[in-house]
């Protein structure tokens with residue numbers, strides 16, 4: 057139904073009632089439900105479009121209110137929600153929203169949550185979410201492809217959620233003076249990030265900033281882009297990064313957690329991680345066949361590394377030299393041998409997962425020097441010989457999993473009960 061046509065403005069003007077209907081094209085009633093402390097305190101029919109939301113809400117109530125709109129609201133105007141007292145949360149999920157006029161959310165203290173997800177927003181204009189001090193702003197699942205610089209100017213909140221939109225690039229001024237704890241930009245089509253784009257993010261509190269950019273098309277960990285001393289977590293899983301360069305993390309001095317799962321890395325070169333404070337590193341599901349000598353040297357805090365589903369052929373005891381403790385997940389590679397002294401460099405391995413490799417040969421002194429181990433997973437390899445002596449001197453806290461190998465039971469029969477007591481799991485015997 058189309059009402060506005062420049063030829064017949066006059067006709068429309070005389071049909072005020074029809075005009076009202078035009079604002080709700082699908083003719084479903086647009087309602088405004090008012091919640092307070094998890095119960096609906098009132099339901100109003102919003103007639104006359106979004107600019108009348110405020111008229112439908114009781115202004116005299118002293119309770120903290122949630123406005124939940126159901127139906128269709130295509131545009132939010134500057135005065136749509138003005139002056140509603142004690143507005144705590146605005147819930148505008150799936151209402152067909154296409155436009156928000158800058159100024160709509162001005163002066164709405166004590167607003168905490170602004171949920172505008174699953175709508176049809178395409179462009180967010182400069183000044184739309186400015187000077188707000190809230191908790192959560194969700195713009196997830198819209199069609200946003202343009203964020204104008206200054207759209208979030210001086211916005212302070214815990215999480216800004218922009219997942220599942222259509223962003224392909226983000227300009228430098230978009231996050232100007234934004235204070236937050238978590239910025240989620242996953243599942244867009246982002247390939248271009250302007251240098252300095254994250255430089256003006258500030259932490260909302262002492263927690264630091266977590267930046268999530270998984271499922272995008274980012275090709276480089278560019279230090280001009282990833283430049284903020286307060287960022288402590290970065291998730292770049294499922295992007296298109298194929299090479300890491302020495303110095304890529306130089307401008308993220310406080311990074312403690314980096315997720316590079318499902319990229320296209322072939323190598324872990326020296327000079328990328330070795331001076332970082334990273335504690336948790338995920339390099340799984342890449343095509344890594346080489347970890348350069350010294351690549352992880354000096355990573356004093358590293359204690360958890362995922363490097364499963366790669367193409368490593370050898371286990372090298374020097375990878376983790378200097379570390380005091382490590383949990384390593386290296387399953388689904390092509391490692392064939394566990395050589396002499398494989399674990400001598402680290403004082404304590406809390407978990408070693410080498411399942412689904414090609415291990416057939418374990419040297420007598422493979423586990424020498426290892427004092428304590430929480431769990432060892434060697435399942436689904438090609439091990440034929442297992443000697444009781446291998447782990448004799450190691451204190452095993454949980455279990456050793458040897459399922460899916462071809463270990464002859466007769467050879468270890470004698471010690472089998474002792475092994476079981478130690479937590480060994482076999483599939484036969």
Ligand SMILES: *[C@@H]1O[C@H](CO)[C@@H](O)[C@H](O)[C@H]1NC(C)=O
Pocket residue numbers: 114116117
């Ligand atoms: C609030 O205003 C409505 C009318 O707008 C009235 O019926 C109601 O009693 C008022 N409540 C309070 C608490 O003043």
Ligand SMILES: *[C@@H]1O[C@H](CO)[C@@H](O)[C@H](O)[C@H]1NC(C)=O
Pocket residue numbers: 135138139
């Ligand atoms: C909001 O309230 C102020 C003062 O209380 C008033 O001047 C202004 O007209 C109101 N705005 C709207 C859109 O109702």
Ligand SMILES: *[C@@H]1O[C@H](CO)[C@@H](O)[C@H](O)[C@H]1NC(C)=O
Pocket residue numbers: 187188189210212
């Ligand atoms: C930033 O926003 C806060 C409200 O969160 C406001 O008090 C402050 O004046 C704003 N700063 C500027 C420079 O506008």
Ligand SMILES: *[C@@H]1O[C@H](CO)[C@@H](O)[C@H](O)[C@H]1NC(C)=O
Pocket residue numbers: 189190212
């Ligand atoms: C933002 O709101 C919190 C409470 O939610 C308050 O402690 C803080 O001072 C506010 N910040 C500004 C700049 O108004």
Ligand SMILES: *[C@@H]1O[C@H](CO)[C@@H](O)[C@H](O)[C@H]1NC(C)=O
Pocket residue numbers: 271272294318
């Ligand atoms: C990776 O991202 C693409 C979109 O960029 C998506 O289609 C795919 O399902 C994602 N893969 C995984 C394993 O999440």
Ligand SMILES: *[C@@H]1O[C@H](CO)[C@@H](O)[C@H](O)[C@H]1NC(C)=O
Pocket residue numbers: 262264285286309310
């Ligand atoms: C980040 O690192 C700098 C030194 O590079 C330090 O001064 C600052 O306090 C750190 N910030 C956080 C949040 O750890």
Ligand SMILES: *[C@@H]1O[C@H](CO)[C@@H](O)[C@H](O)[C@H]1NC(C)=O
Pocket residue numbers: 270291293294315316317336337338362
């Ligand atoms: C890395 O991200 C993927 C999803 O993108 C997640 O499944 C995985 O658990 C993350 N790794 C770590 C160590 O948190």
Ligand SMILES: *[C@@H]1O[C@H](CO)[C@@H](O)[C@H](O)[C@H]1NC(C)=O
Pocket residue numbers: 302326327328330331353354
């Ligand atoms: C890290 O690698 C770089 C480049 O090879 C080297 O200059 C630097 O000394 C190394 N740092 C540590 C802590 O090993």
Ligand SMILES: *[C@@H]1O[C@H](CO)[C@@H](O)[C@H](O)[C@H]1NC(C)=O
Pocket residue numbers: 393416417418
């Ligand atoms: C195990 O490896 C050693 C040398 O690395 C080799 O001499 C030996 O033949 C191998 N044993 C098996 C059973 O493959």
Ligand SMILES: *[C@@H]1O[C@H](CO)[C@@H](O)[C@H](O)[C@H]1NC(C)=O
Pocket residue numbers: 440462464
């Ligand atoms: C298992 O090992 C035995 C000899 O110990 C060998 O005859 C058999 O072919 C092996 N099975 C597989 C599936 O490798």
